Amino acid sequence: MNDPAPPRTPFPSRGGVGLLASFRYAWTGLIHTVVHQRNMRVHLVSAVLVGLVGSGIPLGLAEKVTLIFCVLLIFFAEILNSALEHLVDLAVQQFDEKARLAKDAAAAGVMVLAFGTVVIFAALLVHNWSVVLNSGPQIARQVALGLPFTACVTLLVLPRSRPAWVDVAAFVVAAVLLGLQATRTASSVFTALTAGLLVIAGAAARTRRREALGQKKTGSSPVSHQT
Numbered sequence: 001m002n003d004p005a006p007p008r009t010p011f012p013s014r015g016g017v018g019l020l021a022s023f024r025y026a027w028t029g030l031i032h033t034v035v036h037q038r039n040m041r042v043h044l045v046s047a048v049l050v051g052l053v054g055s056g057i058p059l060g061l062a063e064k065v066t067l068i069f070c071v072l073l074i075f076f077a078e079i080l081n082s083a084l085e086h087l088v089d090l091a092v093q094q095f096d097e098k099a100r101l102a103k104d105a106a107a108a109g110v111m112v113l114a115f116g117t118v119v120i121f122a123a124l125l126v127h128n129w130s131v132v133l134n135s136g137p138q139i140a141r142q143v144a145l146g147l148p149f150t151a152c153v154t155l156l157v158l159p160r161s162r163p164a165w166v167d168v169a170a171f172v173v174a175a176v177l178l179g180l181q182a183t184r185t186a187s188s189v190f191t192a193l194t195a196g197l198l199v200i201a202g203a204a205a206r207t208r209r210r211e212a213l214g215q216k217k218t219g220s221s222p223v224s225h226q227t
């Protein structure tokens with residue numbers, strides 16, 4: 001007779017159940033994806049640009065909803081793509097044709113959405129071109145505040161080691177720039193979206209620093225591969 005299977009190690013409690021704990025796990029998943037997936041960082045910076053355009057040009061309700069929906073959909077797809085990559089890596093450690101197909105299909109889903117969003121974004125700009133031409137000063141102001149803001153967000157999500165004060169300074173400067181931009185925004189919803197993206201970028205910078213410190217202490221490698 002076969003030996004009975006050894007008892008399985010119980011799944012350790014991760015510090016809470018309930019709605020708040022679920023929200024914390026979901027937030028951790030979002031930030032982990034930003035820290036470890038290059039494409040997610042590209043989507044985040046692109047979403048900042050969409051947020052700045054949306055808060056600089058007065059768009060109709062349907063246009064705003066479409067743009068915000070597209071941004072959220074791309075984030076959703078990239079997070080699912082990342083989850084699927086982890087699942088495949090969990091099941092298959094060597095080269096496997098089916099693993100390749102699964103990962104390529106998930107990546108294709110994100111790519112289709114990203115291209116679709118670029119097309120929709122371009123169509124909205126062309127449709128509102130007369131508004132763009134008549135909003136010279138507003139657009140100049142948006143560029144003057146938006147470009148350094150985007151640079152700060154890019155710096156925050158960049159996977160490079162740097163002193164902690166650089167991250168703090170980038171976050172504070174970006175928050176001030178966004179505050180100035182908010183005083184004359186064409187859409188508080190897009191400004192709120194941009195603020196949310198800044199918070200995510202700041203949280204990603206903090207998580208990256210903590211992970212690097214943890215690895216230094218234990219001498220271990222990261223749980224997830226960095227792309």
Ligand SMILES: Nc1ncnc2c1ncn2[C@@H]1O[C@H](COP(=O)(O)OP(=O)(O)OP(=O)(O)O)[C@@H](O)[C@H]1O
Nearest residue numbers: 039085092093094095096097099100103104107227
């Ligand atoms: N176990 C595997 N067997 C076969 N091919 C694989 C395997 N793992 C990855 N690949 C191939 O390498 C590609 C990149 O996989 P990887 O896990 O490195 O994701 P990634 O670099 O984060 O990609 P993405 O740009 O989709 O986020 C996959 O799309 C697939 O074609």
